[in-house]
Amino acid sequence: MATPAEALLSASLGLVGGVLGAVAIERLKAGVASLEAEFVRLDTVEDELFEIFEMPADIADRSSALRRLVSKRRRLGQNIRRKVIDGEAYKSCKAQLVLLDGxxxxxxxxVPxxxxxxxxIEAAIARLRSQLRRSSKTAKAFAFLRGDA
Incomplete structure (x- = not known):
């Protein structure tokens, strides 16, 4: 039979472990939501880029649409830099971002x-999506939890 001190220690460790586990799961869920937001941003960049190419050159809204898209692309690059922890994987993402800049x-x-x-356009977006799925911090956490890391 456990002494009161041992029971208290066991209960404390169980509580701390439960709280730490809940925090880890919440962080993982936030990472998944953040990664999904980047996939939505990628889709938006792709759609808007196609729309801009289809706009006639003399439409006044074209320049403001281009400025918004350049801003979204820049934000996408910043977010990818934070999410992709491996240097080689980031270089691959960066190459696709440079292609999007071109x-x-x-x-x-x-240009028509x-x-x-x-x-x-489709290939660059697909490669970025694939690279993010494989190389993001969230993907690394899933690999660790599965035992693949």
Whole structure:
């Protein structure tokens, strides 16, 4: 039979472990929500980039749409930098972000949308999404919990 001190210690450790576990799960859930927000941002950037390419060059709203999209792309890059912890994985993401910057420059120059540009946009977004799924802090936490890390 346990002494009162041992029972108190056991209960305290159980409480602390439960609180720490709950905190870890909440952080993981927040990480998943944050990662999902980045996927939504990626989809938005892709959709808006296609819309800008389809806009005629002489429409006044085109320049404001381009400024908003450049701002979203910049924010996307900042968020990816925080989420991707591995240097090599970030370099791969950065390469796709630079490709998106080049596509934005083409949109600013009112280059017409071609099949090649369309494929480049879709491929860059797909590679960014894939890289984020594999390399984000949240993905690393899931791998650790599964025992894959």
């Amino acid at each position: 596509l934005l420059a083409k949109a600013e120059d009112a 949308l071609t099949d090649d540009i369309e494929r480049d």
